[in-house]
Amino acid sequence: MSKKAEAKKELILEAAKNVFGRLGYSKATLDDIAAAIGMKKPSLYYYYKSKELLYIEAFSQEWKDRLSHIKKLAEHEPNPHKRLLLYIQSSLRYYQEIVSEHTISIKVLIETRAMFQELFRTSRGKEANYYAAVIKEGIAKEVFISCEADRVGYSMMVVKDLIQFEEFQRADFHQLPSIDFEKIERDVLYTINLILNGIAAKP
Numbered sequence: 001m002s003k004k005a006e007a008k009k010e011l012i013l014e015a016a017k018n019v020f021g022r023l024g025y026s027k028a029t030l031d032d033i034a035a036a037i038g039m040k041k042p043s044l045y046y047y048y049k050s051k052e053l054l055y056i057e058a059f060s061q062e063w064k065d066r067l068s069h070i071k072k073l074a075e076h077e078p079n080p081h082k083r084l085l086l087y088i089q090s091s092l093r094y095y096q097e098i099v100s101e102h103t104i105s106i107k108v109l110i111e112t113r114a115m116f117q118e119l120f121r122t123s124r125g126k127e128a129n130y131y132a133a134v135i136k137e138g139i140a141k142e143v144f145i146s147c148e149a150d151r152v153g154y155s156m157m158v159v160k161d162l163i164q165f166e167e168f169q170r171a172d173f174h175q176l177p178s179i180d181f182e183k184i185e186r187d188v189l190y191t192i193n194l195i196l197n198g199i200a201a202k203p
Helices: 003-023 030-036 041-047 051-074 080-101 106-111 113-119 121-140 149-173 181-198
Strands: none
Touching: 003 030, 003 041, 003 051, 030 041, 030 051, 051 080, 080 121, 080 149, 080 181, 121 149, 149 181
16 A cells, blocks of 8 residues: 555544544444545545444554553552453453443444454454463462463453453343443453462462
């Protein structure tokens, strides 16, 4: 892609962030975004084939930056076990914040899950690596017993994702008005804590 096209794409992304932030995901349209930068909708399709793809890319960098910030805050917790719980809790609450602020429907969350996972493949790998690194630190400090930290870290990430998605599907199946994020947080932290207790060193 040429520099001119890259610049246009950045312009579209900034406009999309503003429009999504002002109208919310559900009400915002590609027409709104195109109009915000004086572009015709067919021209916008050259860069983004759907509103879903545009939304995901528009907030992917913000998501990565926020997770980096959350990680730095979590580093102030010296206990590896508590640090992992703090990081996971903070990331779940930030995700809830995004969904609530942009009024993303349950159906859209389910439909875009695969796209989010593909886009965040690298960052999800880094997340699992972060879990593993903290577990290895815990092993060195004798907070955790010797174990396959990489496998445990990956399992923690998968468990968190599955609990979230199960709640999305439950809410959609029962046609609930909203997602119970408190239940997600409670179930995720409970399950992650079970995993960490399973590798905890005995006093």
